[in-house]
Amino acid sequence: MQTLNIIDNSSSGFNAFQLFNDKPMVSADRILNLIEQLQSTLCFEQLINRFAMEASKYADFSGLSFQYQDGIANMRGSRPGKFKEQIELRINEEFIGVLTYHINQRLNQQNLDTLQELHRYLAYPLKNAVLLHQANQLAMHDHLTGLNNRRFFDDQLKKAINHAKRNENMLSLMLIDLNKFKQVNDTHGHHIGDIVLKEFSRVLSACIRDYDTAFRFGGDEFAVIIEGADTTSVANIEARIHHKTQMNSLLSKYDVSASVGFSFLHNNDNEANFFNRADQGLYKQKVAQPRGPLRIV
Template sequence: MMDFGLATEFYPEDYQYLSDQPQAIRPKMDLLQAVQRLHASLDPRTVFACYGKLLQQYLPVQGVQLRLKGHQFHWGRTSQSTVSRELVSKLGTAKLRYRLQRVLSPVEQAELEQIEALLSQPLFNAIAYSQMSEQAMFDSLTELGNRHYFGQCIRTSLARAGRAHSPISLVVLDLDNFKQLNDSLGHKFGDRVLTQFGKLLKCGIRNADQAFRIGGDEFVVLVEGNLESAVRMSERLLEMLANETLFHRHGIACSIGIAAWSAGVNQDQLFEQADRALYRAKAAGRNRYCIATRD
């Protein structure tokens, strides 16, 4: 899975680095225009790229790097002369490192501080917005995608598979004996099981695949591949569960239904196929996978 902090090196076309040609006369700073440009986007990467462009417009800056907790941004390129600074915000203290063509004059140092002060609010607002957007897409307990995000992803994946004529499969998973144990041992224990299963699921899938918790002890995986790929993933997960102490001790296993997408099948039909295969696996004794049959 992915890391839900933002760690990127981003160079939008509109903000590409300019040449190093000497600039004898630099334009006077237009603070209002600078503020408007920095507030024009809620994408943190774009805000930071705009900041780099502003720096280059008014100062001999070749590049800048910002680090804040799990966030990291780069703009421009490296140079031998550097200046390190800190920027305090409601999200914490950011570490800034500037790459310069030359040492800044006292006037330029003051201008840097002025531009820097403009960055804090738009960048950290954009980061906060990005974090809230991510929280709306991910399950807080397992850190897997949630039902809403699954709906978005399966639509996108099926559309892409249709255009590229590429295989895609859906795997639906349900924990065996979970509800009884959750009732008898309590929700704290249940949360522990779900959290651990989420970790196992993330370890058991490939980078190209996507895992989601869609409710209770129900999970799905979008597999970028054919039935064989989905079966290998399912077998791997069942083996991991059998070797996990927490699940083995309490008799918790997993039933799995697998369906391969075919042209003309929509997302609801694909899910229904995989879900029916899941219930066949449960009826056959649980702790196994079944493959959907073509209607």
């Protein structure tokens, strides 16, 4: 894997025109047009597609992808090739991501040199896209537990309902509340309460499927959006939550248990009544302590 590390010593920030001092192999007009195209978006896919259109004039490749810490963006119509050529992008030694070219014939040195020149104009827009992605991730996640937050829940629930109705799939919403959590805070302090919340979040994540989505609303309230699961599957998730909570040494030490309520989507549901039925099920569980059979509404 080759590495491109751009050293930026300018106190005023990056100036693309400084790169022209290196006698570029690509014409100045083409470079200016590329810079303009790349600076007009912070979408990974758009950046890769716009860059690929220019790069394809100097090298033959069937696919191009950019892999960053949290994901991967692919060129439109990207296809595997016989070989891969990978370029690690860095700015002032800071890792940005890895570009992977899918090629059927090894690139010669002139091809590589030209691509490396073009990469210098791609690196900063990709870095800005990574920073925006990280900021969005922070905005959508609960800082204490690492789960998704209520703001993200509202958006995801609407999408899940639309997807389920469009594809006639089952959809369940599970709401969870911790029992005796207030006593933990009152008796042992909020520091211990935070530890309990983080531990339950870890337990909850271990109880759901990889494609289910867990959220923390705030306090000791949690939710899980469960797509494509029938009543048996959802009941199994609920049973795992109770079992693992009970068997967890930290949670059992503070006598913390979980109440669970959920609902299945009806054809005439919107977000509000779908949520309210799950909330009613949770309330019935709280009233029915100690835990009895799960109430499905």
